[in-house]
Amino acid sequence: xxxxxxxxxxxxxxxxxxxxxxxxxxxxxxxxxxxxxxxxxxxxxxxxxxxxxxxxxxxxxxxxxxxxxxxxxxxxxxxxxxxxxxxxxxxxxxxxxxxxxxxxxxxxxxxx
Amino acid sequence: xxxxxxxxxxxxxxxxxxxxxxxxxxxxxxxxxxxxxxxxxxxxxxxxxxxxxxxxxxxxxxxxxxxxxxxxxxxxxxxxxxxxxxxxxxxxxxxxxxxxxxxxxxxxxxxxxxx
Numbered sequence: 229x230x231x232x233x234x235x236x237x238x239x240x241x242x243x244x245x246x247x248x249x250x251x252x253x254x255x256x257x258x259x260x261x262x263x264x265x266x267x268x269x270x271x272x273x274x275x276x277x278x279x280x281x282x283x284x285x286x287x288x289x290x291x292x293x294x295x296x297x298x299x300x301x302x303x304x305x306x307x308x309x310x311x312x313x314x315x316x317x318x319x320x321x322x323x324x325x326x327x328x329x330x331x332x333x334x335x336x337x338x339x340x
Numbered sequence: 341x342x343x344x345x346x347x348x349x350x351x352x353x354x355x356x357x358x359x360x361x362x363x364x365x366x367x368x369x370x371x372x373x374x375x376x377x378x379x380x381x382x383x384x385x386x387x388x389x390x391x392x393x394x395x396x397x398x399x400x401x402x403x404x405x406x407x408x409x410x411x412x413x414x415x416x417x418x419x420x421x422x423x424x425x426x427x428x429x430x431x432x433x434x435x436x437x438x439x440x441x442x443x444x445x446x447x448x449x450x451x452x453x454x455x
Contacts, residue, residue, distance in 0.1 A: 271448035327385035
């Protein structure tokens with residue numbers, strides 16, 4: 229079975245400062261890993277995905293994540309937060325099958 | 341850019357009533373999914389559907405639930421007799437392929453409230 233643990237339920241940053249969202253995964257297979265974002269009253273939008281190519285994955289809106297097998301981590305970062313980054317972020321793991329397993333989510337607030 | 345759409349955005353129903361949640365996947369996608377998120381809980385997988393058959397379902401997806409692709413564009417989730425605990429946000433997703441090459445694209449969700 230596969231699962232993810234998002235280590236922070238809430239992250240608050242100032243605009244222009246770096247954002248770090250932490251995710252650890254557990255999988256008995258070589259997993260596919262994703263980060264999705266959900267803005268208020270919107271659907272889940274894919275930020276980026278890792279599928280065993282480059283370990284540093286670049287996504288949309290300046291986000292990137294690094295797959296570290298030795299640490300079973302897939303942390304999401306952005307060098308400079310923008311007010312529009314305020315949202316809920318989900319780390320997601322998938323095996324080579326049909327279903328995604330979601331983390332509990334991290335709520336990001338951005339202070340002006 | 342193509343996107344997954346869902347209707348209605350909010351559905352209120354009485355306990356014991358049947359509801360049908362509708363989804364229009366991205367047009368060239370072949371794999372379809374339903375997930376749900378109970379308020380304050382994780383997003384949970386319900387069911388996957390391919391080639392007019394259920395591929396996989398979770399233990400949540402009991403006999404009260406069914407899915408159908410009634411025509412070439414819609415994908416529906418039916419709850420036969422709703423319970424209070426069915427209140428949740430329901431997300432539809434679609435993918436062009438499955439497995440490592442596939443990426444699931446999600447709709448905006450339908451908020452179901454059972455009274």
